[in-house]
Amino acid sequence: MAEVTYLEAIKQALDEEMTRDNNVFILGEDVGYYGGAFRVTEGFYEKYGQWRVLDTPLSESGFTGAAIGAALMGMRPVVEMQFADFISCAFDQIVSVAAKNNYRWGGKTPMVIRAPFGGFVHGGAFHSACPETWFFNVPGLKMVAPSDPYDAKGLLKAAIRDDDPVIYFEHKFLYRRIKGEVPEGDYLVPLGKAKVVREGKDISVITYSAMVHTALEAAQALEGEGISLEIVDLRTLLPLDKEGIYASVRKTNRVIILYETPRTGGVGAEVAALISEEMFGHLDGPILRVSAPDTPVPYSPPFEEFYLPKAEDVIKAARKLAAY
Amino acid sequence: MSKISDALSLIDILKEAIRREHDSYDYYHKAASVAVKPASKKMFLHLAEMERGHASELTRHLIDLEAQNHIDKALTSSF
Structure with a gap:
């Protein structure tokens, strides 16, 4: 098994899932040409092209809504919130639409919202929040928050394959500070297991x-x-x-x-x-x-x-x- | 310290320090391999381990500094 950083594990999961399933695509601010604020999607634009790695306008509500629409049409979007703090701008789309589709009319909404969160990074009040609490009593959502590279990769792959909307909280402080062994091949970490x-x-x-x-x-x-x-x-x-x-x-x-x-x-x-x-x-x-x-x-x-x-x-x- | 250019960043300084710690480790390890007296061999191996400890400590600082640099770039590009 190779030892990789927490960030590299996330990157591997995205890469493998995009290779495995053409319905998986990424969208968010600066995720394409720039490779993401934290460089998680670096090289993806070149590898998968502009229609699977979409640079969006600065409108969390807009691109989350677009992802919900795509998910309802059978695709599996992965939305990147540049910082989890900005997820509040997409609150209505997530809690009133994505989370309720299944309850209202059986509409499957298989999408992942990646949310880089957490402190220890001197980011202040707008770039350090842990907003999982805001979504904690919203039936219809799933939320994961891995602590090491093995789980970071396995949980993201499982989240992408899940038929419900999943908010994937990835901790910014761990990105390049935590390393761990990750299997080369495909594996999943099941959702709902401590x-x-x-x-x-x-x-x-x-x-x-x-x-x-x-x-x-x-x-x-x-x-x-x-x-x-x-x-x-x-x-x-x-x-x-x-x-x-x-x-x-x-x-x-x-x-x-x-x-x-x-x-x-x-x-x-x-x-x-x-x-x-x-x-x-x-x-x-x-x-x-x-x-x-x-x-x-x-x-x-x-x-x-x-x-x-x-x-x-x-x-x-x-x-x-x-x-x- | 006179050889260290003012232009070197803290990251460069740490990388150079780590390289020197590894050199020192190799030096003491080699000394241990040619030492005849058991006490000398033991002392050199002890010194080698100390250098390895220094390298680990400096590597931890380097990882932390580089990680924070990436985050700082993300923070400033998001305004």
Whole structure:
């Protein structure tokens, strides 16, 4: 198996799917001639031509609507939001049209919206958001957020082949910082399945995307204190892998939910509610959340560092929970 | 340091530093292979490992810097 970056894994998935299926095409701002703001689609315009790698005007609502139309006609568009923050401009098309087509009249809308998201990049309030929470209670959508190259490739290929609209949250900070082994041949990572990335016995840390690496750092630091963290990478946020979450809670009886979005609502709140409803008898302590505070992402690097959840925050929460 | 041109960027400096750490690793490793006394061999191997550690640390910084450079370009091109 070859070792590739997170970004290269995304690129491979797109390339392989476009080669496999002529109905797959890409559209978005600067994705063609320029190769994408982050260079994910570099070389695609030359390889697949202007009709399969479409440079669009700066209108997220417009090109998302165009993708929905193409999907309804049997194609499999992959939309790139240049930054996930801009996805709000296409909100109506995604939640009122793409997500509801199947419920309203059985209209399959097989499309993927790639959304480069997340902080740690000094992008400030307009280029650092984690908007998964905004879409979390929209039936008809699926959402994935890989943390490593293997899942980045396998989940994107699975998302492209899925018949529902899938928002694919790819973390900008991981693009060129995380490397991992990826099989040469075709493989899929099924949607809706979490994975345990580190076995442990004392506390479950339920998390996803870049925060998986924060959790791993904390777990390593806590080893010396005799606190063993089990890390569950959700991978798919919608639908959640409830059984995967419950299995870890049954094992450790203590839970921390770690996420990069503002604290209120969203994935962390839903996971906490599910555990409270279904697994209360297994808990030996309160469910703790480690998250960003309820503000936009600050631009100032020291403020951003303060704002984002860190390994120290997880360590503090784990000590508190272990002593409960 | 006098040989380092002012024009070299931080990335170039890191790349050069990594190259030198690898050279040092090779140097100590070679020294260990020709050393006769076990204590000398052990010392050279230890020094070689230290150089390898430096190279790894510098590589981590280089990856981080290059990754951030790409993101900065994306950020500035999106305004």
